Amino acid sequence: MVKVRLLVTLKKGILDAQGKTIKGSLENLGYEKVKDVRVGKTLELYIDTEDTESAIQMTKDMAKKLLVNPVMEDYSIEVEEL
């Protein structure tokens, strides 16, 4: 079994209204050093294979077909063998 973490974020340059609001709230708490906050999401996929390469390839296919919208979003992949 391979656990894949798919991290999806808004592309650079696209206004992240949630991130901006959270940054403002952190400022109110005194964290002025936080210069930017970007909100994203994590999908954990548990894939029945021993081959991490094929798990990554499968995840890339799924990202392309459904899990990521390439117009607005970027993604990265982290793999963990279970």
Place this chain on the structure above:
Amino acid sequence: MKFGVVVFPGSTCEKDCYYALKETLKQQVRYIWHTETHISDIDCIVLPGGFSYGDYLRAGAISAQSPVMKEVKAFANDGNLVIGICNGFQILLESGLLPGAMGINRSLKFTCKMQRLVVENTDTPFTHTLKKGEILNIPIAHKEGNYYIPQEGLNKLRRNEQIVFRYYGENPNGSVDNIAGIVNESRNVFGLMPHPERAISPLLGSTDGIKVWKSVIEWKAGR
């Protein structure tokens, strides 16, 4: 003319569309369940507003993969008419029938109000009976209507005159170039955030939505 209103789990505006088309515009209309694959009896497909699949993953993303959407794509590619309203517009973007993507409103708020629109393009089946520059009052109700397309795509939309409606006055969601509705290159697929099915009676505050539906009906009658 026969309309088909597609119903996904979580659609909420299908009855409004059905009512407007049947009672106000006196057209034939039937519901199409999202698993249906026979839609050849239909002249115009309507993808209604709502929160199909709870807006999980991204608004419209799951619905875009449903069995009926495979048929709707083929239907659209044959040159037939498709209108996506609100969540329906999001589904058209996610299914690739229209370019661009939808982000969360800049205000982060669900915005439900009467909205002024300016008609930018009357050379479409959906607006040919309107006047360029005409102002319409049609309500909006969404949290994800912040239309985005990269600059290159925007240039293409402008060049091909695919922008049909723009928000007039204050932009309610932060959409690029004040875009409220666009068509595809061949102008048979129309996506818009405002709800023309909710602007069909003085009781509802506006009858301007009727103009959009009538345009479609007259276009079909002239074929």
